Amino acid sequence: MNQTILIYSPQTSCRLAYTAGVIFGKGSFKITQNEFDLQNYEGPAVNYSVHPLKGTMQILPDGLLYETGIKKFSPSFHVSADYKLFLNEEKDFFQNNILGFDIFSAVFYIVSRYEEYGNYIADEHGRFGGKNSGMYQFNVHTKPLVDIWRQKLYDTLKKQYPDFEIPPIYYNELATVDIDRLYLYKEKGLIKSVGGMVKDILSGKFKNVSKRLNVLLGKENDPHDNLSDIITHYKKQNIELKIFWLLGDKKKYDNNLSSAHSKQIITIQKTSEYAEIGIHPSYNSYNSIAQIMTEKQRLETLLGKPVSASRQHFLRMQLPQTYQQLLQCGISQDYTMGWHDIVGFRAGTAQAFNWYDIENETETDLQITPFVAMDVTLKNYMKLNIEQACIILTDLQNEIRKYGGVFCTIAHNESFSQWGDWEGWDIF
Numbered sequence: 001m002n003q004t005i006l007i008y009s010p011q012t013s014c015r016l017a018y019t020a021g022v023i024f025g026k027g028s029f030k031i032t033q034n035e036f037d038l039q040n041y042e043g044p045a046v047n048y049s050v051h052p053l054k055g056t057m058q059i060l061p062d063g064l065l066y067e068t069g070i071k072k073f074s075p076s077f078h079v080s081a082d083y084k085l086f087l088n089e090e091k092d093f094f095q096n097n098i099l100g101f102d103i104f105s106a107v108f109y110i111v112s113r114y115e116e117y118g119n120y121i122a123d124e125h126g127r128f129g130g131k132n133s134g135m136y137q138f139n140v141h142t143k144p145l146v147d148i149w150r151q152k153l154y155d156t157l158k159k160q161y162p163d164f165e166i167p168p169i170y171y172n173e174l175a176t177v178d179i180d181r182l183y184l185y186k187e188k189g190l191i192k193s194v195g196g197m198v199k200d201i202l203s204g205k206f207k208n209v210s211k212r213l214n215v216l217l218g219k220e221n222d223p224h225d226n227l228s229d230i231i232t233h234y235k236k237q238n239i240e241l242k243i244f245w246l247l248g249d250k251k252k253y254d255n256n257l258s259s260a261h262s263k264q265i266i267t268i269q270k271t272s273e274y275a276e277i278g279i280h281p282s283y284n285s286y287n288s289i290a291q292i293m294t295e296k297q298r299l300e301t302l303l304g305k306p307v308s309a310s311r312q313h314f315l316r317m318q319l320p321q322t323y324q325q326l327l328q329c330g331i332s333q334d335y336t337m338g339w340h341d342i343v344g345f346r347a348g349t350a351q352a353f354n355w356y357d358i359e360n361e362t363e364t365d366l367q368i369t370p371f372v373a374m375d376v377t378l379k380n381y382m383k384l385n386i387e388q389a390c391i392i393l394t395d396l397q398n399e400i401r402k403y404g405g406v407f408c409t410i411a412h413n414e415s416f417s418q419w420g421d422w423e424g425w426d427i428f
């Protein structure tokens with residue numbers, strides 16, 4: 001039997017072609033506008049139209065994939081207890097639908113981040129918080145909805161076409177670490193070091209004072225100077241590691257050493273022998289092509305090779321501008337897709353996918369690898385203790401093991417430091 005999935009849609013739609021690619025993978029499906037193709041096809045097939053055709057599996061379109069642009073009114077959004085997602089239509093409309101909802105539309109809505117194009121209440125850094133998401137409001141943000149729906153659709157196809165072979169589920173782990181500040185105490189200069197020490201004394205942080213002195217006298221290692229430990233930690237577990245490096249000029253939220261500092265240069269070059277290094281565009285880069293480009297070029301000069309991977313500092317991005325800019329700067333992989341305030345699946349999936357630009361109605365070459373949890377989220381935003389954080393991480397990991405994808409997390413050299421608030425937080 002032919003294993004290619006045939007989708008019949010009376011209308012062409014860029015969104016449908018994109019969505020089918022996200023669900024089935026490129027090369028695993030074909031779309032036809034001709035209903036005779038569907039009726040004569042010997043293989044798994046889906047009728048994506050409002051007309052029932054004898055002997056075919058029907059998914060009723062709710063209309064989203066035949067529209068263009070963002071509608072003025074956000075579609076009504078409802079997720080049922082068994083994870084069906086309804087946009088514009090009521091449940092009854094989908095009575096004869098094979099899955100009871102329009103899976104194509106639902107996948108597009110979630111993966112394209114449609115809801116982030118509308119008006120939302122941004123946090124103090126201009127970010128779309130997880131608590132703004134419909135998924136959080138229906139308490140399904142820790143479920144990889146898209147991956148769950150994919151599996152349901154495959155199971156349904158298998159029932160109808162017993163010779164259809166469901167593709168195997170794969171599972172990977174990817175550790176990512178952001179370097180916001182290479183050193184906590186070292187290389188600050190005399191005035192800043194003395195200033196920091198006075199501040200610590202005045203606020204009674206005497207432990208910090210002695211640590212700083214010991215670091216500056218060369219008696220102890222700087223708490224953040226732990227990249228070789230991080231590399232060893234992941235190497236032992238055989239987990240792939242990617243590191244994102246902040247090289248923006250010093251500003252309120254950008255506090256790394258200069259990209260021209262010899263210690264920074266040596267550490268980047270040495271680290272690149274063990275892990276891939278991507279750029280960590282600085283706080284204000286989310287709406288500045290020039291800034292992303294400058295910082296990317298700084299890293300390229302230090303590495304002596306092109307840089308293709310990126311993650312926004314503070315996870316600060318706005319759709320579609322930030323992603324359009326990354327593309328214009330020659331970035332082909334982004335790792336910003338996840339929430340700063342809650343854990344879970346911001347794009348409903350743990351699998352990498354290409355970003356769809358709704359403004360230009362086109363699939364782009366920017367590959368998005370979503371992450372599920374960040375150290376700062378667990379400790380500072382969700383205010384969990386280490387034990388609670390570990391339970392949540394295991395639950396997320398199990399979801400990905402079950403439905404496939406990459407268990408991608410974000411840590412910082414700071415959280416590996418075992419210093420201050422981060423004692424015991426080397427949990428990734």
Ligand SMILES: [Zn+2]
Binds near residue numbers: 312
């Ligand atoms: Zn950062």
